[in-house]
Amino acid sequence: ISCGVVIVAAGRGERAGAPEEGPKQYRLIGGRPVICHTLEAFATWAVEASRKLVFVVVIHPDDEALFEKARQLLSPGLDLTVVHGGSTRQLSVLAGLRALSLRAPSHVMIQDAARPFVDNALLERCHDALSVGHDAVLPAIAVADTLKRAGADGLVSETVPRTGLFGAQTPQCFRFASILPAHEEAARSARTDFTDDASIAEWAGMPVTLVEGSPDNFKLTTKRDIAMADQILNRTAL
Numbered sequence: 627i628s629c630g631v632v633i634v635a636a637g638r639g640e641r642a643g644a645p646e647e648g649p650k651q652y653r654l655i656g657g658r659p660v661i662c663h664t665l666e667a668f669a670t671w672a673v674e675a676s677r678k679l680v681f682v683v684v685i686h687p688d689d690e691a692l693f694e695k696a697r698q699l700l701s702p703g704l705d706l707t708v709v710h711g712g713s714t715r716q717l718s719v720l721a722g723l724r725a726l727s728l729r730a731p732s733h734v735m736i737q738d739a740a741r742p743f744v745d746n747a748l749l750e751r752c753h754d755a756l757s758v759g760h761d762a763v764l765p766a767i768a769v770a771d772t773l774k775r776a777g778a779d780g781l782v783s784e785t786v787p788r789t790g791l792f793g794a795q796t797p798q799c800f801r802f803a804s805i806l807p808a809h810e811e812a813a814r815s816a817r818t819d820f821t822d823d824a825s826i827a828e829w830a831g832m833p834v835t836l837v838e839g840s841p842d843n844f845k846l847t848t849k850r851d852i853a854m855a856d857q858i859l860n861r862t863a864l
């Protein structure tokens with residue numbers, strides 16, 4: 627199989643606070659922008675597993691300069707195209723998939739820029755699942771906490787059984803010829819609020835196969851997540 631990688635980095639990261647510090651995917655962790663770690667994780671895996679990857683990075687038009695600066699820090703020779711994203715994650719992914727279609731990969735891995743700790747073992751599990759013929763592959767981890775539903779009044783209305791519940795991660799991986807039409811159809815039907823790509827696959831009737839995610843592969847959402855990521859990298863470097 628041949629894999630393209632779409633890295634979505636066009637969000638504004640409003641939940642990370644401190645807008646003066648810029649979008650979260652360009653904040654520094656371990657001395658380098660978050661997005662550099664994410665891209666290098668894939669690049670390292672490609673080298674170690676002897677696989678050729680084609681990258682499309684989806685950025686916000688306002689972030690051209692930020693991305694160029696980050697790009698200078700990447701290892702040279704990455705096959706990387708940059709395109710502009712849309713107003714939702716879903717539309718940003720669609721822009722990335724359209725750009726990637728020019729390169730005609732058989733499969734695509736769709737990754738949040740904000741998950742810098744994706745590792746070789748996880749990528750290999752995803753790749754294996756694609757290789758044996760699954761059309762939609764979702765790394766996920768079983769929910770550990772007891773789940774409660776509560777109203778706006780702060781009162782618990784019920785306990786939701788956690789059996790069979792998983793937290794969805796990225797990279798979400800697909801047969802390219804299946805996911806691009808599903809995304810196009812979702813956009814045509816004016817559904818632009820899917821928060822991940824597996825849900826578009828489900829909506830389109832594709833079976834989605836789970837593979838084991840990794841607790842390390844958390845998404846940087848808040849300022850605290852960014853501080854924690856920085857700590858993890860600095861600790862590792864010691």
Ligand code: C5P
Nearest residue numbers: 634635636637713714715718738739740
């Ligand atoms: O906001 P959230 O954390 O769910 O975003 C997940 C990923 O999607 C981030 O890497 C973010 O940059 C990206 N995104 C995007 N375009 C948007 C919104 C989010 O590329 N309009």
